Amino acid sequence: MPLFDLVSGSIAGVLELTLILRARQGKCLSLFPLFYSYVFYLLIGTSTTLAILWRHPASYSSVFWYHFMITLVVEFAVLVEISDHIFNPYPAVRHLGRLLAICISAIFLFYIVPSLTGHESSSSTILDFVKRTAVTKTAIIITLLAAARYYRLPLGKNVGGLMIGFCAYLAINVANFACAEKYGRALYGDIFGVVGPLSCHVALLIWTVALWRYEPVLRVGPVLSEDGRGPSASVSYQLGQFDAKLERVLRK
């Protein structure tokens, strides 16, 4: 389906370009450096694969898959950046997002690694691997959202949109890759070729809407006083006090 690939690639390219240009206009490229690097990489990848589709259609498939496999790894870094945006302003739980992301990745390693062995064809291996990494990333997003909800930390429109966009993209990928693995190229190949790019468009559209304007999060609560110690020291002092008083009452 070269025409579909061309149209789909063009839509993705336009959305990616819009995202980057809007961020540049709003001077918020530096606020989400990894995310915009990822979008920039997607833009370069889209234009390169489109050019290859135009000039060397035979190599399109292998180039696309190389490009796609790199994005799988980059997306983990983007998730860590998003988690930093949620937790960084709060000294007491500053590294909670990173800790959760690392723990879930480590646990899910036992789920991802078996996908690399035990398959007859390399295409099944790739499909299973992508499916499992998508499940892992979705689990990270859900856990981060649950942790933010647990501590009642505000997300804001930008970060909320980023997470929903990612989640939509990954959720569609999970179902799509599971179907592709089960039915194979002959039965599911055409649908797979449509649903895959569609998931990317959905995510890009959500990101474009969510990041159209930078909206800083309105943080409810007392701002930490600096009282000569600096904000981090103030929290560590308060936590120490809390710990000591709690032990005084509860230890009998």
Added chain:
Amino acid sequence: MTTILIYAGLAILLLLLALLLVQRNQEDQASEWEAMEELTQGLWDESGLRIAERIFDSADFLWLRDEVEFPQLARALARSRQQMALQWLKALRCSFDEMIRSPESLPLEGNSPSALPSWKLLWLTLRIRLLLTYSTVIVKHFGPYHRLIPSLSWVRPILEPGYKKDRYGTADLGNPS
């Protein structure tokens, strides 16, 4: 077919869960704030701490049960103290959450000399959170006079045979005899 249904269901479930979590997060921002402030007022004053210590102290209960010999009254006292202890732990949790949600007034900077490293702060935060949850479970199921923080004091009688407890010991609400 079953595998596909499982993965399709999982995808829909995860997406719905994410949407729900984002929506709930944005809804409940300032609503509980004022109620929490009221609940946590005076919690860390010296008088507040003394009341808390009294709530968790089994001396009154044991005096009523063993010296005055009113076991029914002692049980009623233990039950009311249990409710007070749960209220106190709830207020403590609110106060702790309030502190965690305190954002920095300055942009991120290197740790100042007296500040703990961020990972240590996180560890302390998680430790206190775990302790609070554990204490709530213990008070709910065993009452306020059960030992809340596990200690190794039971080692002392073994190591020092002449050691005697200077307290009445702990009481179990479930079995007040």
